[in-house]
Amino acid sequence: MDQAAFTIVSPIPADKVQDIKDRLEKTGIATGQGSAFPFSTHKYDRLHYCCFLVLNDEDKTPLLVFEGNIDGPKDEFFAQLVQNDLTFLREVYGLCKDFPSDAGDVVQYLQDHDEGYNAFYVGKPGRTVTQIMQEETLRVGIEKHLDRNPELHQMSPEEVRSNIQDFARSYFPWAEQIPDKPWQVRFGKWLIGLALLGVVAILVGSTGYFGKMVQHVSWVVVGLVIFSLIYLKYRESRDKQAEVDWKQDHIKDIQANEDKMLQNHLTSITEIKAGLGRGIGLRVILSLINFAARFYFFSGNLGGITTIHFARWRIIDGGRRLLFFSNYDGSWENYLGEFIDQSSLGLTAVWCNTELDKDKGFPKTGFLFLSGGSRDEQRFKAYARSSQRKEHIWYSAYPHLSIKNIINNMHIREGLYGNIKDISGWLRRF
Amino acid sequence: MIDFDDIQGLLFSGYSKTMKQASYHLLQIDNVQATKGWLRQMISQEKITHGDHRGTKWCLNIAFTADGLQKLIGDVETFELAFREGMNSDRRSHVLGDVEDSAPEKWHWGNKANPVDILLMIYTKNSEMQSERDEIEEKLYLENGLRRVGGDIIYAAPGGQEKFGREHFGFTDGIAQPVIPELKSGTQKTAQTIRAGEFLLGQVNEYKETTLVPTSKDIKIGLNGSYLVFRQLEQDVGGFWRYMENQSEKTGRHKSWLAAKAVGRWPSGAIVEQGQNTDPGIITLGELEFNQTDPHGYGCPIGSHIRRSNPRDQELGASVEKSLEVSRRHRLLRRGRNYGPRLDDPYENDDQQRGLLFLCLNANIERQFEFVQHSWVNNVKFGRQYNEKDPIIGAFEEGNDNKFSIPGTPLRTRMKDFPRFVHTRGGGYFFLPGLKALDHITG
Numbered sequence: 001m002d003q004a005a006f007t008i009v010s011p012i013p014a015d016k017v018q019d020i021k022d023r024l025e026k027t028g029i030a031t032g033q034g035s036a037f038p039f040s041t042h043k044y045d046r047l048h049y050c051c052f053l054v055l056n057d058e059d060k061t062p063l064l065v066f067e068g069n070i071d072g073p074k075d076e077f078f079a080q081l082v083q084n085d086l087t088f089l090r091e092v093y094g095l096c097k098d099f100p101s102d103a104g105d106v107v108q109y110l111q112d113h114d115e116g117y118n119a120f121y122v123g124k125p126g127r128t129v130t131q132i133m134q135e136e137t138l139r140v141g142i143e144k145h146l147d148r149n150p151e152l153h154q155m156s157p158e159e160v161r162s163n164i165q166d167f168a169r170s171y172f173p174w175a176e177q178i179p180d181k182p183w184q185v186r187f188g189k190w191l192i193g194l195a196l197l198g199v200v201a202i203l204v205g206s207t208g209y210f211g212k213m214v215q216h217v218s219w220v221v222v223g224l225v226i227f228s229l230i231y232l233k234y235r236e237s238r239d240k241q242a243e244v245d246w247k248q249d250h251i252k253d254i255q256a257n258e259d260k261m262l263q264n265h266l267t268s269i270t271e272i273k274a275g276l277g278r279g280i281g282l283r284v285i286l287s288l289i290n291f292a293a294r295f296y297f298f299s300g301n302l303g304g305i306t307t308i309h310f311a312r313w314r315i316i317d318g319g320r321r322l323l324f325f326s327n328y329d330g331s332w333e334n335y336l337g338e339f340i341d342q343s344s345l346g347l348t349a350v351w352c353n354t355e356l357d358k359d360k361g362f363p364k365t366g367f368l369f370l371s372g373g374s375r376d377e378q379r380f381k382a383y384a385r386s387s388q389r390k391e392h393i394w395y396s397a398y399p400h401l402s403i404k405n406i407i408n409n410m411h412i413r414e415g416l417y418g419n420i421k422d423i424s425g426w427l428r429r430f
Numbered sequence: 431m432i433d434f435d436d437i438q439g440l441l442f443s444g445y446s447k448t449m450k451q452a453s454y455h456l457l458q459i460d461n462v463q464a465t466k467g468w469l470r471q472m473i474s475q476e477k478i479t480h481g482d483h484r485g486t487k488w489c490l491n492i493a494f495t496a497d498g499l500q501k502l503i504g505d506v507e508t509f510e511l512a513f514r515e516g517m518n519s520d521r522r523s524h525v526l527g528d529v530e531d532s533a534p535e536k537w538h539w540g541n542k543a544n545p546v547d548i549l550l551m552i553y554t555k556n557s558e559m560q561s562e563r564d565e566i567e568e569k570l571y572l573e574n575g576l577r578r579v580g581g582d583i584i585y586a587a588p589g590g591q592e593k594f595g596r597e598h599f600g601f602t603d604g605i606a607q608p609v610i611p612e613l614k615s616g617t618q619k620t621a622q623t624i625r626a627g628e629f630l631l632g633q634v635n636e637y638k639e640t641t642l643v644p645t646s647k648d649i650k651i652g653l654n655g656s657y658l659v660f661r662q663l664e665q666d667v668g669g670f671w672r673y674m675e676n677q678s679e680k681t682g683r684h685k686s687w688l689a690a691k692a693v694g695r696w697p698s699g700a701i702v703e704q705g706q707n708t709d710p711g712i713i714t715l716g717e718l719e720f721n722q723t724d725p726h727g728y729g730c731p732i733g734s735h736i737r738r739s740n741p742r743d744q745e746l747g748a749s750v751e752k753s754l755e756v757s758r759r760h761r762l763l764r765r766g767r768n769y770g771p772r773l774d775d776p777y778e779n780d781d782q783q784r785g786l787l788f789l790c791l792n793a794n795i796e797r798q799f800e801f802v803q804h805s806w807v808n809n810v811k812f813g814r815q816y817n818e819k820d821p822i823i824g825a826f827e828e829g830n831d832n833k834f835s836i837p838g839t840p841l842r843t844r845m846k847d848f849p850r851f852v853h854t855r856g857g858g859y860f861f862l863p864g865l866k867a868l869d870h871i872t873g
Contacts, residue, residue, distance in 0.1 A: 150682075
């Protein structure tokens with residue numbers, strides 16, 4: 001089953017902002033899991049993550065944002081939400097404009113206010129909440145079995161695996177069936193290869209009238225690219241970067257919500273720099289990232305970052321602001337470190353088009369995104385912190401599992417039966 | 431060009447070659463003017479060890495907490511948030527694993543009941559020199575508006591003649607230290623040398639950026655200074671070896687093998703290699719290349735203490751170069767010493783306290799010291815793990831499934847029910863200023 005993401009954005013009347021915040025915070029639980037939650041998350045077996053927050057920035061319409069990552073189609077999830085938790089929805093959304101009084105229209109309201117995304121990254125596409133939970137019980141069961149049978153240490157790897165198979169057959173019969181992988185995971189790299197081949201073929205092999213057309217189009221494209229690069233370089237040299245400003249109270253406030261579990265959530269909102277080039281450039285980069293995330297980065301690794309479960313970008317406010325959500329493993333310091341150390345190129349390419357405010361831009365880049373930017377570690381981290389907003393409620397369906405754990409569990413299940421080449425390697429997974 | 435003489439000597443050395451004794455005085459400022467006078471006298475008499483000069487009889491260095499600094503200069507807003515909040519804040523305690531018995535409420539010093547302003551460190555050649563120096567300095571600070579916190583002076587255990595001493599569990603310690611070419615003439619830059627900016631404010635760090643320098647009234651007061659992390663870590667030696675004995679019965683492996691696997695080195699300092707059953711007895715010096723020699727941890731387990739405190743060329747990136755680059759951004763300059771007498775019978779604690787006076791220097795507390803504790807040592811997801819912490823210094827909590835996996839064929843060996851062996855008894859974040867900065871601090 002494919003994963004989907006929803007980002008429901010509702011304007012709030014200015015005088016109701018504190019009310020809504022209070023209603024969200026009165027649960028007393030900022031982050032958590034399970035039935036202690038303000039709404040009955042245990043009924044949603046397809047919900048990976050979700051969060052509620054209020055965006056209330058100067059000179060902007062206050063917004064209530066409800067975002068999440070689920071398995072399967074969104075309208076089914078919305079229908080489930082309305083069926084199970086209408087009271088909670090009414091309590092929170094009732095203060096927003098245009099929230100329908102009729103239950104039947106609430107699903108429509110949610111769909112209408114769902115902003116979608118510009119780029120969406122899934123750590124392990126195809127892995128549903130059910131599979132993730134099941135595979136963890138499989139692993140835990142096998143681990144207990146291994147711990148209880150020390151004589152296994154004296155056997156050969158093949159014998160040990162055979163023994164585990166017998167055990168798993170009795171207790172986890174469902175594990176024998178391997179779920180299908182999403183088609184983009186199975187064929188993604190082939191597609192990219194074919195597409196590139198196709199482009200090359202067209203450029204090289206076209207003859208006659210068609211050939212001339214291709215030539216003209218190519219020159220136009222090259223010309224456009226060169227022009228855009230020059231224009232962007234010009235803009236870049238005039239952009240002012242934000243001074244390093246560690247807003248310590250703001251940071252303490254956000255840190256208070258961090259590290260309560262093994263995973264963390266990050267919400268960032270930035271303004272998009274003025275100018276046509278910036279807006280278009282940003283949309284192009286985000287489309288490329290979205291494409292790469294679907295067809296290439298589907299093994300828990302986004303250009304070197306190995307801690308993201310779900311991440312997405314969305315341009316809101318009529319093209320004026322960029323919203324970013326991420327659910328990741330480990331500490332913020334580690335996460336930002338990964339961004340800087342491993343994928344500063346992609347990161348800079350997106351955020352160099354943003355600023356915290358007029359003349360408080362992203363750290364200065366060298367040529368577009370080839371140098372500077374997020375590599376200016378202290379300035380970048382201060383920028384990131386300033387762009388962060390605190391969520392009022394955050395839910396994780398499996399806070400005890402990192403994305404590496406989830407992928408490891410998947411390999412355990414897939415390597416349980418059938419012929420595998422490296423049995424010792426499979427046993428190392430325990 | 432780095433002005434060596436502006437930098438306190440602790441950046442260059444822990445003085446362990448010549449200064450076999452050390453004392454640590456935790457002080458509180460009762461009278462700001464008198465304290466400034468005391469500091470001014472110290473500066474004019476050139477008592478503070480700086481540069482790579484060494485006193486022949488004694489060395490002395492001084493550091494300040496955020497509270498102390500605030501009393502003296504009024505405004506510490508440009509200093510790092512971690513330093514300003516202090517090690518005993520709720521968030522830091524959670525991040526560092528200072529919970530249950532190690533929680534700040536139970537500390538002897540550095541908590542809200544016993545706050546510290548100044549750390550005075552005195553290093554001397556021998557015990558007579560130490561008594562003499564301590565008496566002189568104590569008289570001076572007590573007469574100048576300062577009070578000692580937490581009771582007695584803290585003494586380090588006397589150092590021996592060997593180059594590398596042993597910590598209280600019996601293992602050789604202090605082997606891997608960052609080498610900083612800018613501070614040591616004649617050293618070459620390699621993949622494992624570290625830029626000075628990782629430890630000195632105002633210099634170029636491993637991001638090839640100049641570190642930000644805290645200011646006070648427009649003066650770069652942080653220049654050539656460093657953040658000093660000081661923690662009193664009590665070691666339960668009897669508990670440690672009794673546990674190893676207990677696990678030996680359960681797993682069928684020898685207790686010294688189990689302990690070595692947990693540390694990652696044998697007591698001699700030799701790296702544990704695949705197939706070894708006893709200590710080969712020869713210390714392993716030089717750069718370790720786990721990616722090449724031990725990628726699966728069959729010798730030195732991936733979750734062992736030394737691999738967690740510095741993963742080096744593995745775990746941190748897709749390639750060896752990348753991993754080394756990342757590891758260089760999280761190194762600590764260690765300057766700690768043992769305290770307390772050696773235990774005669776390692777299986778039975780006596781009524782003496784013993785452990786490690788952990789001390790390290792870094793330019794960015796959150797990115798270095800706290801990062802190592804949070805993202806490596808106490809990170810239950812480190813390596814390929816689901817729920818394991820550092821077996822030696824991990825902040826194990828009661829009631830959790832505390833275990834350690836030793837990779838092996840065909841299967842891993844598991845040690846279970848780990849109790850916590852190392853408890854925090856006091857701690858603080860300090861600022862070790864340059865000499866010119868000290869001038870400004872005294873007004």
